[in-house]
Amino acid sequence: MSEKISIQIKGISKRYKIGAAKADSLKDTISSGAQMVLGGKNKTEDFWALKDISIDVPKGKVLGIIGKNGAGKSTLLKILSRITKPTKGTVEINGRVSSLLEVGTGFHPELTGRENIFLNATILGMSRKEVKDKFDAIVDFAGIGKFIDTPVKHYSSGMYVRLAFSVAANLEPEILIIDEVLAVGDADFQRKCLGKMSEVSQNEGRTVIFVSHNMGAIKDLCDEVIYIKGGEVDAVGTAEEMTNKYLEDNLRKYTDTEIEIPENERAGNGKVRIKSVRFISPETKLPIDTVFCGQEGLIEISYKANSPEDLNGFDIRMNVVDSNKQFHSQFSIELWGKQMDQIPTQGKIYCKIPKIPFSHGEFYLVANALVNRELADNFVPSRFTVVQADFFGNGGRKPSGSPQGVYVDHEWYLA
Amino acid sequence: MKEHKVIIDANKKGYLPNLKEVFRYKDLLYTLAYRDFRVRYAQTFLGFLWSFAKPLATLGVLFIIFGKAVKVDTQGVPYPLFAICGMSAWTYFSFVMTQAGSSLIFSQNMLKKIYFPRLVIPLSKALLGLVDFAIVLLIIVGLLLYFQYTPSINLAYLPLFVLLAVVSALGIGIWISALSIRYRDFQQITPFLVQFGFFITPIAYSSTALTNNLSSAGMLLYYLNPAAGIVEGFRWSILGVGELSDAVWISISVSLLLFVTSLFYFRKVEETMADII
Numbered sequence: 001m002s003e004k005i006s007i008q009i010k011g012i013s014k015r016y017k018i019g020a021a022k023a024d025s026l027k028d029t030i031s032s033g034a035q036m037v038l039g040g041k042n043k044t045e046d047f048w049a050l051k052d053i054s055i056d057v058p059k060g061k062v063l064g065i066i067g068k069n070g071a072g073k074s075t076l077l078k079i080l081s082r083i084t085k086p087t088k089g090t091v092e093i094n095g096r097v098s099s100l101l102e103v104g105t106g107f108h109p110e111l112t113g114r115e116n117i118f119l120n121a122t123i124l125g126m127s128r129k130e131v132k133d134k135f136d137a138i139v140d141f142a143g144i145g146k147f148i149d150t151p152v153k154h155y156s157s158g159m160y161v162r163l164a165f166s167v168a169a170n171l172e173p174e175i176l177i178i179d180e181v182l183a184v185g186d187a188d189f190q191r192k193c194l195g196k197m198s199e200v201s202q203n204e205g206r207t208v209i210f211v212s213h214n215m216g217a218i219k220d221l222c223d224e225v226i227y228i229k230g231g232e233v234d235a236v237g238t239a240e241e242m243t244n245k246y247l248e249d250n251l252r253k254y255t256d257t258e259i260e261i262p263e264n265e266r267a268g269n270g271k272v273r274i275k276s277v278r279f280i281s282p283e284t285k286l287p288i289d290t291v292f293c294g295q296e297g298l299i300e301i302s303y304k305a306n307s308p309e310d311l312n313g314f315d316i317r318m319n320v321v322d323s324n325k326q327f328h329s330q331f332s333i334e335l336w337g338k339q340m341d342q343i344p345t346q347g348k349i350y351c352k353i354p355k356i357p358f359s360h361g362e363f364y365l366v367a368n369a370l371v372n373r374e375l376a377d378n379f380v381p382s383r384f385t386v387v388q389a390d391f392f393g394n395g396g397r398k399p400s401g402s403p404q405g406v407y408v409d410h411e412w413y414l415a
Numbered sequence: 416m417k418e419h420k421v422i423i424d425a426n427k428k429g430y431l432p433n434l435k436e437v438f439r440y441k442d443l444l445y446t447l448a449y450r451d452f453r454v455r456y457a458q459t460f461l462g463f464l465w466s467f468a469k470p471l472a473t474l475g476v477l478f479i480i481f482g483k484a485v486k487v488d489t490q491g492v493p494y495p496l497f498a499i500c501g502m503s504a505w506t507y508f509s510f511v512m513t514q515a516g517s518s519l520i521f522s523q524n525m526l527k528k529i530y531f532p533r534l535v536i537p538l539s540k541a542l543l544g545l546v547d548f549a550i551v552l553l554i555i556v557g558l559l560l561y562f563q564y565t566p567s568i569n570l571a572y573l574p575l576f577v578l579l580a581v582v583s584a585l586g587i588g589i590w591i592s593a594l595s596i597r598y599r600d601f602q603q604i605t606p607f608l609v610q611f612g613f614f615i616t617p618i619a620y621s622s623t624a625l626t627n628n629l630s631s632a633g634m635l636l637y638y639l640n641p642a643a644g645i646v647e648g649f650r651w652s653i654l655g656v657g658e659l660s661d662a663v664w665i666s667i668s669v670s671l672l673l674f675v676t677s678l679f680y681f682r683k684v685e686e687t688m689a690d691i692i
Contacts, residue, residue: 110458
């Protein structure tokens with residue numbers, strides 16, 4: 001095998017037995033054993049979390065893994081970090097692996113930051129001497145300075161993650177596995193971590209495997225991305241291609257039609273349920289998924305309430321976010337500030353935006369229904385695309401620049 | 416840094432306990448023991464003093480019941496000294512057995528999130544138990560001075576019996592920890608073992624009281640309890656009373672057998688632990 005490959009995955013499959021967890025007591029084992037002898041049928045069912053996965057990860061690359069929840073990302077990482085064994089296939093790993101642990105896994109709240117560094121690092125396979133050598137670098141990077149001798153139970157969650165990341169990143173592993181942990185922590189530190197990760201891979205030739213739902217971070221960091229779907233590799237490609245494909249797949253079904261979301265996947269007290277959220281054309285009143293910056297926008301929300309009383313204090317609140325979950329604006333009846341009388345128990349309600357302020361690209365409407373400021377329902381994000389256009393209506397320059405954002409009307413004058 | 420290569424093969428099964436890997440993680444063993452030690456008395460007022468208070472309280476109760484009220488035969492040894500020698504071994508033994516037995520279940524979060532040789536977890540409890548053991552040894556030294564009792568030359572054998580206590584307690588603890596991954600029933604068993612063990616082990620009384628009344632088959636059964644031989648050995652090496660009966664060999668063999676088999680069984684379930692726990 002070439003020295004250039006840091007992880008070689010060959011035909012990995014992983015089977016879990018559904019229902020096997022039931023054999024949790026001796027009694028069950030004895031009775032199921034008896035059943036087998038007597039010719040009864042086995043009540044467990046096979047579930048393949050991973051099916052024949054083969055990937056070569058070159059040294060010094062940042063590999064992104066994306067996929068929906070339950071697609072098998074975590075199972076794959078568990079196999080790579082040797083927590084669980086594959087059912088089929090082989091993996092060859094060249095170099096020491098370190099994983100960034102989920103917040104709190106390797107920490108004990110009663111111990112101080114200093115003690116936890118030793119604890120966490122030795123769990124990750126370092127010797128105490130190695131920790132001592134790198135101690136200052138770890139503390140420095142985490143930026144927890146004078147809190148180093150404070151029990152970590154008094155830390156903020158941001159400090160927690162910073163310390164955990166710092167330990168894992170400063171271990172100088174040949175392979176660093178990071179599973180969706182950077183969601184916590186402030187933006188500043190996230191940037192610092194991402195910086196550290198690309199530095200680690202570019203300058204020191206280390207391999208990073210990065211799992212995230214944050215398509216922005218995936219795009220920024222990864223050289224190559226693997227898209228996993230239903231336990232299989234669906235596609236491999238550049239970060240740009242794969243993140244687009246991912247967003248495409250996951251949001252297509254939410255445009256246009258009304259959707260039924262099962263009751264157990266919903267949040268809120270259920271006094272009001274949202275059935276659909278979509279932009280419609282102000283002229284034809286037909287659903288659309290693309291709007292133009294600077295033009296009039298109309299959002300149609302279908303809802304249904306249990307009873308007329310439940311609509312006292314009714315509000316719809318919609319946040320507009322981008323694919324990095326960055327907030328851009330909010331629309332709500334409350335912000336609008338006027339009273340609506342006689343709201344029917346079910347029907348459609350419209351929100352008119354005289355001039356769409358969003359610059360360009362993809363945005364999401366995240367709609368919540370509220371009754372007396374209590375959450376009644378939380379709807380799936382609805383995607384819409386904004387086409388760059390003449391917001392300021394001067395027929396001249398179209399505003400440009402890559403970051404997505406919001407335009408605001410303004411004037412200039414001389415005193 | 417030397418090249419580190421790992422091959423994961425679904426078709427390869429390990430049968431031999433991977434002690435080399437455990438040795439590589441020896442610092443983790445130490446750190447885990449340190450963590451448990453530090454955390455045990457966190458936010459308590461008496462703190463470390465509890466480690467003295469607990470054995471002294473037990474000793475007080477034993478002294479009143481078996482020393483004053485029932486008056487067991489101690490072959491001329493002051494009762495507190497007699498009892499604490501037995502207690503020192505038993506406390507260590509039962510502590511390690513209980514703690515190691517439940518250690519994997521309590522660390523399941525860690526097991527599901529990160530790789531390390533799982534054996535390190537129960538092993539670290541043996542190290543932790545030595546702290547309490549050292550404290551009881553201090554109490555023993557205090558009592559030896561108080562009663563002006565000169566320890567026997569047998570004292571040279573004490574380290575061997577300590578080692579035996581470590582090995583046997585770990586043997587049972589590792590078995591229970593590995594079994595309770597799949598069968599939580601075994602968690603219910605340890606409190607029974609501790610409770611019965613206290614009575615079927617010559618801690619508060621002398622085994623000579625039994626030797627005279629039990630048949631040889633009964634004696635054999637009695638010493639199948641590894642703690643019996645160890646407690647006996649502790650008392651013999653510290654106080655020098657009585658003779659070490661041949662039956663102690665039974666306890667020693669059982670201890671070693673439990674320990675070795677536990678390592679093999681642990682290895683067998685180690686790879687699937689994270690999936691089942």
